[in-house]
Amino acid sequence: MAVTIVDVAKRAGVSPSTVSRVISGHPRISPATVNKVKEIMADMGYHPNVMAKSLVSKTTSTIGIVLPRPAEELFQNMFFPEVIRGIVTHSSRTSYDLLMATGVTEREELEAVIRLVKGRRVDGLLLLHSRKRDPLVNFLREEHFPFVLVGRSEEHADILSVDNDNVQASYDATRHLISQGHRRIGFVSGPPNLVVSMDRLAGYRQALAEAGLASSPEWIVEGEFLQESGYQAMSFFMSLPERPTAIVVIDDLVGFGVLRGLTELGFKVPQDLGIIGFNNTPMAELATPPLSSVDIGIYQIGYTASQMLIRRIKGEKTMQPRAVIPHRLVVRESSLPPV
Amino acid sequence: MAVTIVDVAKRAGVSPSTVSRVISGHPRISPATVNKVKEIMADMGYHPNVMAKSLVSKTTSTIGIVLPRPAEELFQNMFFPEVIRGIVTHSSRTSYDLLMATGVTEREELEAVIRLVKGRRVDGLLLLHSRKRDPLVNFLREEHFPFVLVGRSEEHADILSVDNDNVQASYDATRHLISQGHRRIGFVSGPPNLVVSMDRLAGYRQALAEAGLASSPEWIVEGEFLQESGYQAMSFFMSLPERPTAIVVIDDLVGFGVLRGLTELGFKVPQDLGIIGFNNTPMAELATPPLSSVDIGIYQIGYTASQMLIRRIKGEKTMQPRAVIPHRLVVRESSLPPV
DNA sequence: TTGAAAGCGCTAACAA
DNA sequence: TTGTTAGCGCTTTCAA
Numbered sequence: 260m261a262v263t264i265v266d267v268a269k270r271a272g273v274s275p276s277t278v279s280r281v282i283s284g285h286p287r288i289s290p291a292t293v294n295k296v297k298e299i300m301a302d303m304g305y306h307p308n309v310m311a312k313s314l315v316s317k318t319t320s321t322i323g324i325v326l327p328r329p330a331e332e333l334f335q336n337m338f339f340p341e342v343i344r345g346i347v348t349h350s351s352r353t354s355y356d357l358l359m360a361t362g363v364t365e366r367e368e369l370e371a372v373i374r375l376v377k378g379r380r381v382d383g384l385l386l387l388h389s390r391k392r393d394p395l396v397n398f399l400r401e402e403h404f405p406f407v408l409v410g411r412s413e414e415h416a417d418i419l420s421v422d423n424d425n426v427q428a429s430y431d432a433t434r435h436l437i438s439q440g441h442r443r444i445g446f447v448s449g450p451p452n453l454v455v456s457m458d459r460l461a462g463y464r465q466a467l468a469e470a471g472l473a474s475s476p477e478w479i480v481e482g483e484f485l486q487e488s489g490y491q492a493m494s495f496f497m498s499l500p501e502r503p504t505a506i507v508v509i510d511d512l513v514g515f516g517v518l519r520g521l522t523e524l525g526f527k528v529p530q531d532l533g534i535i536g537f538n539n540t541p542m543a544e545l546a547t548p549p550l551s552s553v554d555i556g557i558y559q560i561g562y563t564a565s566q567m568l569i570r571r572i573k574g575e576k577t578m579q580p581r582a583v584i585p586h587r588l589v590v591r592e593s594s595l596p597p598v
Numbered sequence: 599m600a601v602t603i604v605d606v607a608k609r610a611g612v613s614p615s616t617v618s619r620v621i622s623g624h625p626r627i628s629p630a631t632v633n634k635v636k637e638i639m640a641d642m643g644y645h646p647n648v649m650a651k652s653l654v655s656k657t658t659s660t661i662g663i664v665l666p667r668p669a670e671e672l673f674q675n676m677f678f679p680e681v682i683r684g685i686v687t688h689s690s691r692t693s694y695d696l697l698m699a700t701g702v703t704e705r706e707e708l709e710a711v712i713r714l715v716k717g718r719r720v721d722g723l724l725l726l727h728s729r730k731r732d733p734l735v736n737f738l739r740e741e742h743f744p745f746v747l748v749g750r751s752e753e754h755a756d757i758l759s760v761d762n763d764n765v766q767a768s769y770d771a772t773r774h775l776i777s778q779g780h781r782r783i784g785f786v787s788g789p790p791n792l793v794v795s796m797d798r799l800a801g802y803r804q805a806l807a808e809a810g811l812a813s814s815p816e817w818i819v820e821g822e823f824l825q826e827s828g829y830q831a832m833s834f835f836m837s838l839p840e841r842p843t844a845i846v847v848i849d850d851l852v853g854f855g856v857l858r859g860l861t862e863l864g865f866k867v868p869q870d871l872g873i874i875g876f877n878n879t880p881m882a883e884l885a886t887p888p889l890s891s892v893d894i895g896i897y898q899i900g901y902t903a904s905q906m907l908i909r910r911i912k913g914e915k916t917m918q919p920r921a922v923i924p925h926r927l928v929v930r931e932s933s934l935p936p937v
Numbered sequence: 938t939t940g941a942a943a944g945c946g947c948t949a950a951c952a953a
Numbered sequence: 954t955t956g957t958t959a960g961c962g963c964t965t966t967c968a969a
Contacts, residue, residue: 261716263946274956279948287954306716310652311946315961319649321697326686335880340679347665351700356719358660359696361686377600377645380695486880515884541674541825545854547886602962613940618964626938650962654945 262305271299282307313379322350322568323381325372325395326361327388336484336512337540338557339387342409345561346385353569355382369394376404383568385409389420389454407568409560411454411581419571421564421582423555425455428586429462429507432535432553435588436505437470439596441533445478445503447492447513456481456509459537463507478503482513489516496532497524505533505594511540514550518593522547534593548592556584601644610638621646652718661689661907662720664711664734665700666727675823675851676879677896678726681748684900685724692908694721708733715743722907724748728759728793746907748899750793750920758910760902760921762894764794767925768801768846771874771892774927775844776809778935780872784817784842786831786852795820795848798876802846817842821852828855835871836863844872844933850879853889857932861886873932887931895923 264282268275273292280288281296299305313319324346326339343357350357358381362368372395375381382405386395389410396418399406408420436444446463449456460479467474477499482488489508493516496502508514514536521528528534528548536543539554563582570578603621607614612631619627620635638644652658663685665678682696689696697720701707711734714720721744725734728749735757738745747759775783785802788795799818806813816838821827828847832855835841847853853875860867867873867887875882878893902921909917 261718261946264948265946275946276948276957277955280955283948289954292954304716306713308653308946309713309717309719310649310658311961312948313649313961314647314653314946314963315948317961337679340676347698347700351702357698359686359698361690363690374645374648377643378648379600380648519884542881542884545858545881545885547884600962603964604962614962615941615964616939619939622964628938631938647962650945651964652945653947653962654964656945 261308262303264305264307267296267300267303267305270303271296317379319380319382320354321356321358321381322346322383322385322565322572323358323360323375324385324387325368325375326359327368335486336510337542338484338510338538341557342387342561342564345558345563346565347561348558349562349565350569353565355565355569365394369398372398376402383407383572385564385568389413389422390452391454391457405568405571407564407571409564411458413454417580419567419578419580421560421567421584423560423584423586425458426462426465428537428553428555429459430466431462431586431588432507432537433463433466434470435551435590436507436533436535436594437466437472439505439533439594441503441505442472443478443501443503443505444472444474445480445496445506446474447489447506447508447517448479448481449484449509449513451481459507459509475501478506484510484512486512486516486519489513489518490520491516493517493520493532497521497526503532505529505535508534508536511536511538511543511550511552514552514593515542515546518546518550528593529595533595535590539587539589543589543591546593551591551594552589554587554589556586559584600647601642602647603644606635606639606642606644609642610635656718658719658721659693660695660697660720661685661722661724661904661911662697662699662714663724663726664707664714665698666707674825675849676881677823677849677877680896681726681900681903684897684902685904686900687897688901688904689908692904694904694908704733708737711737715741722746722911724903724907728752729791730793730796744907744910746903746910748903750797752793756919758906758917758919760899760906760923762899762923762925764797765801765804767876767892767894768798769805770801770925770927771846771876772802772805773809774890774929775846775872775874775933776805776811778844778872778933780842780844781811782817782840782842782844783811783813784819784835784845785813786828786845786847786856787818787820788823788848788852790820798846798848814840817845823849823851825851825855825858828852828857829859830855832856832859832871836860836865842871844868844874847873847875850875850877850882850889850891853891853932854881854885857885857889867932868934872934878926878928882928882930885932890930890933891928893926893928895925899923 360371362371384406386408411422412418480492535551537553539552543550543552699710701710723745725747750761751757819831874890876892878891882889882891
């Protein structure tokens with residue numbers, strides 16, 4: 260069957276350990292044997308059995324990501340493809356493979372993680388979003404298993420994580436709308452158990468408070484990261500007796516839902532409602548009107564997360580636990596002054 | 599350290615082989631010991647070491663995908679996230695993990711595959727696009743390694759593959775433009791070494807020929823699956839003395855590039871140029887005007903590919919090698935009659 | 938129904 | 954500089 264290290268050793272007239280040493284670039288080994296062995300390996304088409312190596316070295320050269328629950332819902336939004344792109348770019352540069360696991364229910368998700376961790380299937384794990392009191396986080400901490408959180412942990416400051424300053428980002432977005440002359444500003448949020456939802460809501464509130472503007476509970480709506488949610492939020496807002504003149508939307512995709520709804524109902528953007536979203540999706544530029552958005556550097560988030568994780572795996576200690584990726588306001592037509 | 603099968607065996611007062619049998623659901627084993635062992639496993643938090651198991655069973659419960667070369671370029675287009683969504687949905691339902699590897703150059707790509715295959719790292723492989731005379735295909739065939747091709751192999755009819763009838767799909771799209779009254783129809787293709795580019799070009803030509811319409815070489819442009827390519831193709835077409843009145847575009851993303859360019863230059867769609875794309879990206883609906891597109895069932899392609907691969911891995915033999923996913927014309931404003 | 942023993946392919950002491 | 958040996962944690966004959 261497949262060529263093993265023993266086959267190579269025999270053909271080369273050396274011991275398996277010598278071959279092993281050649282493979283791992285052991286320093287003290289004669290150039291002559293190195294050459295001979297390498298030649299024979301190439302000649303025989305030898306490739307080390309990854310599992311055997313892992314078993315003894317207790318290391319896999321693989322990092323895992325656990326896809327947030329309904330994989331169905333996941334890729335609608337460009338966020339995940341884009342983080343994954345960042346992750347895979349970095350991890351492949353450092354010769355790590357990427358394993359994707361998924362659990363549909365919360366329980367399955369935890370079980371998948373346990374299997375990966377206890378089964379020693381991966382060297383580290385990337386958590387793609389942060390929830391309040393996340394059981395995964397607790398488990399991984401207890402196990403002292405290397406992991407990096409995309410987002411921010413509320414309860415543990417020492418966790419490795421990469422995030423935006425979402426409070427500030429949302430603050431900036433809201434300030435922008437205020438500077439355009441808006442006084443009644445709404446907010447379309449994401450699932451309330453996600454830290455990102457909280458942070459962006461906080462930034463929004465902070466900006467309003469600072470400007471001495473009122474916020475009505477009616478102007479804050481929660482939903483999913485889906486177009487549908489935007490559509491619903493829009494219906495709700497536009498039927499209000501005193502409706503907002505502009506809104507901050509937690510995600511471009513949700514913003515597109517708003518846009519579509521407004522168009523259907525014959526409203527004009529930004530005249531009837533100013534909009535600014537998050538993520539600066541490629542689509543944002545193409546929408547009608549082009550959608551203003553906060554670019555949060557998703558690719559870079561993924562890249563950095565992989566970087567931190569692999570450093571952690573390799574045992575680097577001198578690391579600040581929290582990386583903050585800068586954001587950037589991209590103003591387009593959808594948030595120009597209403598006049 | 600981690601709990602092993604031996605630890606469990608000791609605590610249960612049985613041999614490791616007995617524990618192994620309990621785990622694998624061996625039929626001839628007393629219910630009493632089964633219960634006892636299971637209890638102890640749960641109690642000790644035992645989880646089998648995946649590597650050790652793989653080493654002896656020569657199976658990994660993992661399927662691999664090799665990301666087409668520049669991962670950079672990959673996720674711009676919704677095609678890959680969407681196939682992956684299909685793949686991951688099916689594979690996780692059947693308890694397979696998904697390993698993503700990538701190579702930047704063609705050579706690296708092949709090396710990654712060799713490493714996965716010869717290193718026995720995955721049980722099977724999914725190839726995400728088909729090129730003419732693909733060295734990966736040749737290698738995998740020689741190795742008799744389970745793999746499924748997304749797309750179509752020109753040279754080998756026996757290869758497991760899942761594809762659309764791209765000739766027909768493109769034929770349909772072109773027919774549609776003809777039926778809207780267009781007589782001068784152009785085609786924006788993808789990289790010429792991809793089978794999908796050829797097939798769609800063939801369908802386009804066939805429709806024109808059948809309708810007795812001329813096609814000029816000037817009306818056929820090749821590019822990448824990127825907005826940029828659409829933009830360039832558009833500039834080219836619109837500067838032609840006798841330019842097409844409508845175009846078939848190999849991919850929505852490319853179509854968006856065309857759209858954007860036309861808007862910038864002050865042209866109107868569909869009045870100045872009718873457009874129909876492929877993939878029916880979520881964006882297509884949101885573009886201005888909404889983009890007509892051929893829905894090719896990308897999610898289903900991924901799902902089916904995973905299904906075929908895992909069947910093949912499990913040794914099922916009664917399988918037609920080629921699955922064809924149906925396509926569907928989605929007509930929107932961008933291809934309405936030019937009048 | 939259960940156990941003992943061998944071995945999957947590799948690495949890493951310890952010797953030589 | 955190289956070889957010998959003993960495992961890594963698991964499965965699987967073969968015997969009992």
